Amino acid sequence: MSRPVLLSNIGTRFQIAIPTGWFTTISMYVSRKIYNHLVTVDYQQGGVRGTAYIADRYNVANELMREMTTREIALSITSQDGPQTIAINAYYSTDSSIAGDDLQDDLYRSSRANVITHNKPTTAPEQLPDYSTFHIFVQDAPPSAQEPGAHEFDDMIIIVNVVKNFTPPPAVDTSSQALTVAGKSAIKDFQQKYNNPTGPGRYIPIPPVLPTPNYTPSVFPVAILGAGVSGLYIAMMLDSLGIKYELLEGSRRIGGRLYTHNFPSSPGKYQYYDVGAMRYPNTSFMQRTFDLARNRLGLQDKMLPYIRGNDNAFLHYNGISVTKAKVKATANSVDLFKFSQSSDGNIPDSYIAAGSGAFWNKILGNLRQLFVDNPFDVAFKKLQELDKHTVTSYLSFVEGIPYDTIKWYETMESRTGLFDASLTETVLASLVFNDPRFEGREIDWYCFDGGSEIIHKAMTEKVRSKPSLNYRAVALKETDGGASITVTFDRSSGPRQLPQTDRKYSNVISTMSLACLRVVDLDNIYLTNGQRCAIRQLAYTPSVKIGLQFRTPWWERLGIVGGQSSTDRPIRDIVYPSYGPDDSHFGSEPFQKSNCMIASYTGMEDSQRMGGLMKGRGSPEEKILLDLVIRDLAAVHNLKPEVLWEEYEDYFPWDFHRDQFQLGAFCQFGPGQFKNIYPHLTHPASRQQRLHFAGDATSTFHGRVWVAGALNSSWRVVMGLLQNHPELNPNPRENIIEKFTTIWGPSEEWDPKDLAVHNYIAQKLAEPESKNRQ
Template sequence: MSRPKLSSATGTSFKIDIPDGWFTTISVVSRKTYNHLVVVKYEFSGFTRSAKIIDTYGVQNEVMKDSRSGEVTLGIIPQEDPQTISIDAYYSTVGSVKGVTLEADKYRSNRANIITNNKPATAPKEFPDYTSFLIFVEDEPATTKAGDPEYDDVIIAVNILKGFQQASPAPPLDTGSEALTQTGKDAIKEYLDQYTKPGGPGPVIPIPPDGNVPPPVRPPVSPELAALPVAILGAGGSGLYIAMILDTLGIKYEILEGSSRIGGRLYTHNFPTNQGKYQYYDVGAMRYPDTSFMQRTFDLARNRLGLKDKMLPYLRANDNAFLHFNGVTVTKALNKATPLKADIFNQGQSKDGPVPDQYIAQGSGVFWDEILGDLRKLFVDNPFDVAYAKLKELDGHTVTSYLTFVKKIPYSVIKWYETMESRTGLFDASLTETVLASLVFNDPRFEGKTIDWFCFDGGSEIIHKAMTDRIQNQPILNHRAIAIKETDNGQSVTVTFDLSGGPRQVAVSQIEKKYSNVISTISLGCLRLVNLDNIYVSNAQQSAIRQLSYTPSIKIGLQFKTPWWEKLGIVGGQSSTDRPIRDVVYPSYGPDSSHSGTPAFQKSNCMIASYNGMQDSQRLGGLMKGRGTPEEKILLDLVMRDLAVLHNYPLDKLWEQYEDYYPWDFYRDQFQLGAFCQFGPGQFKDTYPQLTQPASRQQRLHFAGDATSTFHGWVAGALNSGWRSVLGLLQNHPEINPKPSENIIDKFKNLWGPSEEWDPKDLAVHNFIAQQLTAINTQQKP
């Protein structure tokens, strides 16, 4: 069996050869008060990366840090090809460490001793094979006094594990994940059948019996055009993930972001008023369930970015949190203990409310537990394909229409369910979408199984920061795409960017840049505003871009002097109300000793004072006009008043605790124009097939982002869409392969694994049909 080995060692310069599939970590300790520098270079597949590990001048016995990421452990993920790691040690008795100003040649450490350790043959099989190298470095022989130990100025630990990220059979999908992926597969199958079987709406496109479609037939591309980079529009999770993939494949690219920040909906706001480690809240993605449909997200965070130790338990529930409806406030514990017929919120007709008493006696939770529970139970009582077919029969219904016409439930009861269990207006969404979403978190086949939820220490922004740190080409900010056109007779794509939104004045406010292909990850609402007149986008694709629904959503974060809610027994979880703020989310991270007044408490003193969507969010979002405006003064006053009522907390004392606020409306953000997808009845099958095919006469414009995934609304959907868009790029443009002798698609599959959403052969047929239809349609144009 091939194992890591030391291939060369000269002085304090070492080379270690690592086979494919092994995971490497490197940590360094400086034992002296002067500066040390350890340079690590790792080469694989013709690429070279480097890292500089440094210490702090004047500090002894310090764990040194990567100068770019600040991490104390450098992690190198497994590769398909073997790697070579080079390590060089230097020191300096003078100079500043911030700029890594060590003069390497002049101050190279003098000598070293290395100890190699392999896993004993008798170790338990459940532990991975490993090889470790301990490198003990000495700086100058003259500094060693009699009796002093040698080789202890710097200690470098290199640990290499086998099988850390080896391909293995994926665990069975939970019911929700399986149903979501089946939704996409059915939509694609129905679409493909329209063009591969007689009797469809268009021409029959012959497909080889084995499904192996031929490569595209196009005029040869000149070397100059073939060498153009790929443009990735948008530096959110999907765009950064695509960049990581292209790096491993050796494909040149540029990431261009319209706004002044990286991350998209991986957005954490750090309060500037009284700064500290936990003085933030997640404006965007904030919680991550450890379910099968999140596999790619957890692989990214844990394995590829090394953020496993940054994952904290997310506290979803707390019985001391409050419910406030119809002017009545109770704790969740009291609500659970009170008989339903007691009508604690005075909503029944016997208490002058609108809801018939027989429904009050059942409780509003019957909506999720029994009404939708009966639809989830289909997957317990029937084989999956039978249950899924039964659910699809209801695809034309919204939640409201199903409750009205199928379940014969009065309108007042439907609105009561919606108020207590959902968001105002959300029952107008697709019934099947709602059931599928509930399946992900309430799998009837695994009743009683606990799902672990996580958040990130430092907020979700640490994900995009880690991704940005690992890609070769940094995102180019303040480049807003305003037009995309085909150039060079369709063999290239030119994008026009508006630079006027940047922080500085520029001589030219618009520029054009030419690319071999463009992958757009920007939201469809924003793409709708881009001029696509001069690039072929089918009528069906244009309709999909225009029609796909995005859910309104807002968050309003507040910073207080102390987490006063902890005195009420609330740590984590959330409270709910029918007042405008709707949901309050308490932090799951902390405590923060860097902020005055908080060491005695358990969690951060920053909360999400309002988290809501649909009509509720649109009304509060209309008040978000900018700090200091009359509208936002009204907004802040409303939020504080609602918090006081919800928590039975004196309003004056609440204002005494107040420090800062930060509101966010995704629909009012010019770079989002909506929070996340929420398909309407029947909409999925008419949009998903169109947006998963590339546009332009030569298929050079590709669409990505969570809206083009079956897992829309989640980071997993953004990543899955990135996987699909890159595979589509490779299938459509074999000329983009930097090593023609190498099977780049096999390499992609080995490095980035399979996708539960797509079979590569189905995607190839999907792309082939797009090629053929585009050729037919563009020839018919005058």
């Protein structure tokens, strides 16, 4: 077989033989109907057989719309391992409740088709590769059932392109795609719920083109609540569009979780540590973050390499401390930390032999491998079938791993209690740094010279309306018949201890954490039940960092420069600096890096224990805390506490869970929570859609990638603001949405059309007569 051949054409089932070394793409074009189109493709990829689904769904009949739309290139197949045969089937469904690739009873095979084959012409230039194209024109029903004037084969067109010796495009960076598809899948399910006349929700027909209301110009500015990275980014966006706003921060400082503590007792260039975000991987999901730092703030020269690993750092468990180099050089069967049953522990020897790293490498690796063995949409669907599980329940009930072993994995590889988080969230997060499609690829990590605070300082310099501090929002209410929102601010925490004040705005954008929004009075503003439940239910994990300043970076005498040590003692993780040296500090020579370290970095239950001892500088509890940290540091590094007390200069602890302006470090979705909570947080509230939610919890890039999530959520909020309120446009003759996308680029997470439909549903749900309060 020298080129692709159409083997059979029975009705609307087609078989095409593909020779070895040919690359195939399949696209589907459909006409606008009130029903769904579906193409199934049976194929073989990498020796594994699979079935892919290419689906398109429309819900509103419009006789004026006869043009075709496309699913673009929906499937790519290589045949490098040998020839193969792909089988293509065409279906349609008149049941408008069917969505995506869900196969329901009301599914019909398309009635007939016509196939036209094109091959490379014999007169084609030699540099043109061999190719074959199959155009499959599909008819869904007999001509008598067609719309008047319809062509015979215009219901669906399937295009199969096959090219010889074609180098396929590089693998999609699953780390970013997995997170964005999780959000798009949740939004699709949410929209179907309100666009299904037979389902439980109120039927909301979605128009193909949203109407543009006749708005009058806005007389009030937009309020941005919170001057963290999300609020500052929104301000930069509104500046570029000429929209009036006020940026209001409840605390006495700017930056939110971009927080760098500079030690005051012995100041110097590198006498600091990052309390909040501290390291940035150069991966696809961080594109907007790097664009902000490099291109919009000019901080390219301020980006320093971040040192993630150091073989001279320590692992300390069960009272035994060894270097990471020794662990790497020792076979797993050697129980260095005496956890095995043969060493009087409680972990079966077989699990010790496999190593605790088997959790990430083998168990989660098998789930990540889904994205190698299957087209992305198939892999994602398979993963979503496990969405009911926590990590613990999956390991216990699916993998059959003993409970003690599960907790051993958790102790060695994670935070205490973090295995109670959603399994799918854990897998998607692991794809960020362990994408099997890029196995062996080195990821460059960075930190900022001067700490992450230089980002928010540069952003503050950029914005025209500078943040106003000590404006803590305590109540929101709809005023002027819903045409404005009045915010009540408590200003008593400021140096002047001013009384409460009310201010009126056209729109309010809240970048506060949902935990902080929970304590704001929202009784007089319309929120759906889903939004109120989301604000109340979403958990924010605690996180504690304790920074210590020493006379010298004594750990460098042990050969440690950068990297991290870990232990089962209360301090859990120790992070050594990747920046320096500081010649202005006594004793800095001849050391390489700063003499300030994160002596304790904890999360979940570990943080709760440490945070309980944070009662204020000089308190009896914090004396206990400091003594505990020094003792643990000494134990991990095989030193005596007295040696470290001689080096000690200062300390600074921080607990995000007990910070009144955060009430938690980052959101942690439980099983099924993201799918059911995320859609409600991404459409605006109030009767006229004037309250908008931003921040990393409202992004698919949430959790430990909070800067990326905060920036992506800001894009969605501003785009939604422009779609819902064109009266904000200072120049009505200018296409402000086109201007916005030109300046700030597209979003990985949202297509503007999908967002418009999402906002339209919010508008309908907010109508007073709506019986649906989801």
